[in-house]
Amino acid sequence: xxxxxxxxxxxxxxxxxxxxxxxxxxxxxxxxGLVGESGSGxxxxxxxxxGLTPATGSMRIDGADLSSRQARRRVQxxxxxxxxxxxxxxxxxxxxAEGLTGVRGRAASAxxxxxxxxxxxxxxxxxxxxxxxxxxQRQRVAIARALAARPDVVIxxxxxxxxxxxxxxxxxNLLRRLRAELGLTMIFISHxxxxxxxxxxxxxxxxxxxxxxYGAVGEVIGRPEHPYTRSLLAAxxxxxxxxxxSESDVEASAVTDPASxxxxxxxxxxxxxxxxxxxxxxCVTTEPAATAAHAHHAACHFARExxxxxxxxx
Amino acid sequence: xxxxxRGPRPGRLLSGGVPLLLILLFVFLSVAGPSIWGEAASAxxxxxxxxxxxxxxxxxxxxxxxxxxxxxxVATRNSLVLAVVATIVGGCxxxxxxxxxxxxxxxxxxxxxxxxxLIAFPALxxxxxxxxxxxxxxxxxxxxxxASFAPGFARITQTLTASVVSKEYVEASRVLGRGPIYxxxxxxxxxxxxxxxxxxxxxxxxAVLALSGLSFLGLGVQPPVYDWGRxxxxxLTRIYVTPGVAIAPSIAxxxxxxxxxxxxxxxxxxxxxxxxxxxxxxxxxxxxxPAPDPAGDGxxxxxxxxxxxxxxxxxxxxxxxxxxxxxxxxAPxxxxGIVGESGSGxxxxxxxxxxxxxxPGHVEAxxxxxxxxxxxxxxxxxxxxxGRNMAMVFQDPGEALNPAIKIGTHLIEPAVIHLRESxxxxxxxxxxxxxxxxxxxxxxxxxxxxxxxxxxMKQRVGIAIGLMGEARLLIADEPTTALDVTVQRQILRxxxxxxxxxEAGLLFISHDIAVVSELCDRIIVMYAGFIVEEAATxxxxxxxxxxxTSVLLAASPRMGLDKSRPLVAIDGRMxxxxxxxxxxxxxxxxxRADATCLSDRPPLRELADGRRAACWHPLTEPGDVPTxxxxxx
Numbered sequence: 001x002x003x004x005x006x007x008x009x010x011x012x013x014x015x016x017x018x019x020x021x022x023x024x025x026x027x028x029x030x031x032x033g034l035v036g037e038s039g040s041g042x043x044x045x046x047x048x049x050x051g052l053t054p055a056t057g058s059m060r061i062d063g064a065d066l067s068s069r070q071a072r073r074r075v076q077x078x079x080x081x082x083x084x085x086x087x088x089x090x091x092x093x094x095x096x097a098e099g100l101t102g103v104r105g106r107a108a109s110a111x112x113x114x115x116x117x118x119x120x121x122x123x124x125x126x127x128x129x130x131x132x133x134x135x136x137q138r139q140r141v142a143i144a145r146a147l148a149a150r151p152d153v154v155i156x157x158x159x160x161x162x163x164x165x166x167x168x169x170x171x172x173n174l175l176r177r178l179r180a181e182l183g184l185t186m187i188f189i190s191h192x193x194x195x196x197x198x199x200x201x202x203x204x205x206x207x208x209x210x211x212x213x214y215g216a217v218g219e220v221i222g223r224p225e226h227p228y229t230r231s232l233l234a235a236x237x238x239x240x241x242x243x244x245x246s247e248s249d250v251e252a253s254a255v256t257d258p259a260s261x262x263x264x265x266x267x268x269x270x271x272x273x274x275x276x277x278x279x280x281x282x283c284v285t286t287e288p289a290a291t292a293a294h295a296h297h298a299a300c301h302f303a304r305e306x307x308x309x310x311x312x313x314x
Numbered sequence: 315x316x317x318x319x320r321g322p323r324p325g326r327l328l329s330g331g332v333p334l335l336l337i338l339l340f341v342f343l344s345v346a347g348p349s350i351w352g353e354a355a356s357a358x359x360x361x362x363x364x365x366x367x368x369x370x371x372x373x374x375x376x377x378x379x380x381x382x383x384x385x386x387x388v389a390t391r392n393s394l395v396l397a398v399v400a401t402i403v404g405g406c407x408x409x410x411x412x413x414x415x416x417x418x419x420x421x422x423x424x425x426x427x428x429x430x431x432l433i434a435f436p437a438l439x440x441x442x443x444x445x446x447x448x449x450x451x452x453x454x455x456x457x458x459x460x461a462s463f464a465p466g467f468a469r470i471t472q473t474l475t476a477s478v479v480s481k482e483y484v485e486a487s488r489v490l491g492r493g494p495i496y497x498x499x500x501x502x503x504x505x506x507x508x509x510x511x512x513x514x515x516x517x518x519x520x521a522v523l524a525l526s527g528l529s530f531l532g533l534g535v536q537p538p539v540y541d542w543g544r545x546x547x548x549x550l551t552r553i554y555v556t557p558g559v560a561i562a563p564s565i566a567x568x569x570x571x572x573x574x575x576x577x578x579x580x581x582x583x584x585x586x587x588x589x590x591x592x593x594x595x596x597x598x599x600x601x602x603x604p605a606p607d608p609a610g611d612g613x614x615x616x617x618x619x620x621x622x623x624x625x626x627x628x629x630x631x632x633x634x635x636x637x638x639x640x641x642x643x644x645a646p647x648x649x650x651g652i653v654g655e656s657g658s659g660x661x662x663x664x665x666x667x668x669x670x671x672x673x674p675g676h677v678e679a680x681x682x683x684x685x686x687x688x689x690x691x692x693x694x695x696x697x698x699x700x701g702r703n704m705a706m707v708f709q710d711p712g713e714a715l716n717p718a719i720k721i722g723t724h725l726i727e728p729a730v731i732h733l734r735e736s737x738x739x740x741x742x743x744x745x746x747x748x749x750x751x752x753x754x755x756x757x758x759x760x761x762x763x764x765x766x767x768x769x770x771m772k773q774r775v776g777i778a779i780g781l782m783g784e785a786r787l788l789i790a791d792e793p794t795t796a797l798d799v800t801v802q803r804q805i806l807r808x809x810x811x812x813x814x815x816x817e818a819g820l821l822f823i824s825h826d827i828a829v830v831s832e833l834c835d836r837i838i839v840m841y842a843g844f845i846v847e848e849a850a851t852x853x854x855x856x857x858x859x860x861x862x863t864s865v866l867l868a869a870s871p872r873m874g875l876d877k878s879r880p881l882v883a884i885d886g887r888m889x890x891x892x893x894x895x896x897x898x899x900x901x902x903x904x905x906r907a908d909a910t911c912l913s914d915r916p917p918l919r920e921l922a923d924g925r926r927a928a929c930w931h932p933l934t935e936p937g938d939v940p941t942x943x944x945x946x947x
Binding site: 037038050051052069070072073075076077079081084085086087088089090098099101134135136142145148149164165166167168169170172173176177191192193194195197198221231232234235236237238239240241242243244245250251253257269 | 481482483485486487488489490491492500501504505655656754768798799800801802803804806807810825826827828829831832833851852855856865866867869870871872873874875877880881882883884885886887888903
């Protein structure tokens with residue numbers, strides 16, 4: 001087991017800053033959830049951690065810097081869409097073997113069979129091509145390939161987003177079992193809060209390239225402090241609850257672009273910010289800092305006002 | 315059009331068989347030509363010099379009395395070997411440059427610019443330039459033609475590589491610590507090989523032409539060696555006296571050029587055909603078994619569908635059936651949701667109602683009505699009824715908007731065309747509609763184009779367009795799937811509010827049963843092209859009758875799950891549209907299935923008031939859920 005530590009991570013694409021100073025720690029063997037809307041930077045954080053995107057800031061695994069290619073192999077990424085993350089010309093065995101180093105021939109085949117067994121796939125699929133497998137099977141091949149590199153940290157980036165719901169559960173169960181069996185440290189990225197709650201120990205909510213709220217998953221979901229987290233939670237569709245049509249925590253505006261620099265990026269949509277309460281000028285003038293005074297914190301000037309629990313069951 | 319099985323077309327045989335035969339002929343001539351006709355081609359016989367076409371010399375003789383036909387046949391080897399070598403040279407240089415320019419950040423831009431400049435020149439011009447540069451003769455001309463091909467190869471490689479290099483499997487390879495050489499040879503080259511090989515085949519034909527051109531100009535092969543271009547050069551001066559001396563090599567050049575071009579195209583057809591052909595066996599169309607009719611006779615219904623079936627016939631005669639048997643009605647003002655996994659046929663069911671199934675798709679039904687219009691025999695009035703009374707919102711909010719047309723034009727079109735309103739009236743109404751979907755500053759948005767709007771905004775415009783007619787039915791096909799949850803919430807609230815205001819019926823299609831349950835009075839669950847269950851929302855959620863519905867409900871993640879237990883899961887996959895099973899299509903994944911389920915198809919039958927399910931062993935007791943034992947991994 002190994003702990004992952006990220007400090008002041010910044011990612012720029014040309015003139016666009018996708019990640020603006022993100023810091024977090026993932027304790028050894030724990031799962032951190034990253035949620036946020038599209039464009040919030042959660043996938044960019046994942047890409048930066050595995051070296052697919054140049055970034056500044058510190059990335060350490062058990063204190064060791066993550067910048068060499070060898071160290072990078074300790075962090076593996078499982079992509080969203082297994083249709084595109086597996087080479088259609090490879091057999092399943094070749095796909096998984098790509099993650100192996102220093103083993104060849106029969107030893108490699110044996111190790112691949114072991115890995116396929118580990119992800120509950122019949123080793124007989126080793127000869128098939130990804131196109132012949134179902135979405136759930138393909139995603140398990142992708143997970144086996146990541147595990148072949150013997151990683152300490154696995155990042156799962158929306159791994160079930162392209163799967164149908166009945167198969168999604170198969171992959172989620174598998175990830176939970178692997179984490180327990182192999183002692184993996186994980187980052188679990190998803191837009192589905194129910195899945196994140198089920199899978200994770202800690203939760204970081206991202207908005208516009210920043211972490212706006214962080215804490216133990218039960219804390220953040222049970223007692224959300226940031227108005228964006230509350231809007232997000234209020235927007236989770238729940239079977240038979242008809243919550244979405246209620247009036248609670250509706251965003252103030254349908255504007256989707258974050259506000260320009262200078263104040264809080266969420267202020268245009270914030271249900272309790274200047275769009276709703278014009279006297280709250282501080283949201284326009286000063287960027288709220290993430291106060292790390294206690295384990296659960298939110299980057300909002302008025303976070304403390306939200307001390308009544310919401311959440312779907314509240 | 316009903317599905318008809320087509321045999322191999324004579325045209326395809328011609329285009330496929332003939333180039334193959336010709337290639338074999340050319341290969342034979344290249345290999346055996348010199349040893350068979352070599353003597354005849356080189357034996358000078360001054361007595362027979364400059365003869366015209368005759369029985370002894372079919373194409374005449376040259377000024378040394380050598381047989382032109384024999385010389386043409388013998389020249390095949392030189393011409394083709396040089397063409398192939400030139401193509402290989404051009405291919406290697408071009409592919410190398412293309413790979414470098416697509417993969418290297420530093421070199422990429424400079425190389426890309428160089429390729430752009432070179433590709434602007436005609437290849438023959440470049441070839442002549444390089445021929446002068448590399449020197450006259452076989453080697454020089456091969457290098458020249460190769461060099462003139464390189465920019466084309468570089469461009470196609472660059473484009474193909476750029477698309478492969480951003481694929482996630484290449485990124486995954488990087489994450490696994492593989493270097494650029496491994497990635498190039500193991501991922502990129504194999505995945506761009508097919509189009510590059512095609513391009514090369516076609517270019518062999520072009521190389522024959524180019525090399526012949528150079529030889530003809532005297533820049534290529536030098537005597538005593540000869541190829542077709544050289545022969546043509548020698549013969550051209552006498553074309554009016556003994557036409558054979560020019561005609562024979564000309565025919566050879568044209569034939570070789572055509573052959574390789576046709577072969578390349580045929581190869582590309584073959585590859586394309588192979589890609590589109592799934593591994594499944596041919597499914598025979600068979601009559602749909604009649605299922606009992608839905609409750610009531612559908613009188614007064616907004617939508618009335620009986621035994622709807624949608625088939626697709628592919629070019630090679632196979633028939634797939636994504637919608638197998640769907641019957642339901644939708645009453646005025648009613649909100650019905652269709653839930654199913656991808657490939658369950660839910661979207662095509664909606665498309666059939668909206669008359670959006672196009673060739674090679676085919677819609678069959680016992681009844682398919684929208685309001686008073688019979689959609690099975692559509693005419694102009696049907697189109698009018700649809701245009702005026704049916705609105706549709708799609709998954710990709712941008713798809714429905716033409717990028718070249720202003721948002722405003724999209725909005726006023728239905729009112730102007732179907733309601734015959736004046737443009738100023740329609741514009742006033744359009745601004746109201748934009749306001750109704752909570753778009754700020756509607757006057758400015760009216761003048762904008764689709765790329766200036768965000769995803770949620772585009773979806774709002776789609777809904778606003780629906781408001782412009784006098785829609786009695788709104789069909790929303792996964793309208794929020796591409797959107798973030800907060801935006802999804804806004805759109806659902808909007809659909810709800812507008813539905814209440816306009817009293818239009820709603821057919822809401824989604825893979826997410828939670829989303830559907832927010833809005834709909836009744837839910838239809840589809841699986842593999844069938845309706846497996848239909849019930850009022852509360853009944854369906856509380857006590858699902860079909861095992862699939864119950865799995866769908868149990869597997870949908872919800873807040874507050876017990877973390878100590880695994881999720882309910884059912885592995886496996888839904889039978890595709892090409893499957894043809896005698897029994898229940900869910901049986902293979904169903905924890906309750908027995909022999910009957912595999913051999914006999916359960917009809918969609920009425921279980922209780924307003925509730926239908928297609929299952930031999932429906933779950934009757936509320937909470938009687940197939941357990942996770944044995945179904946989970």
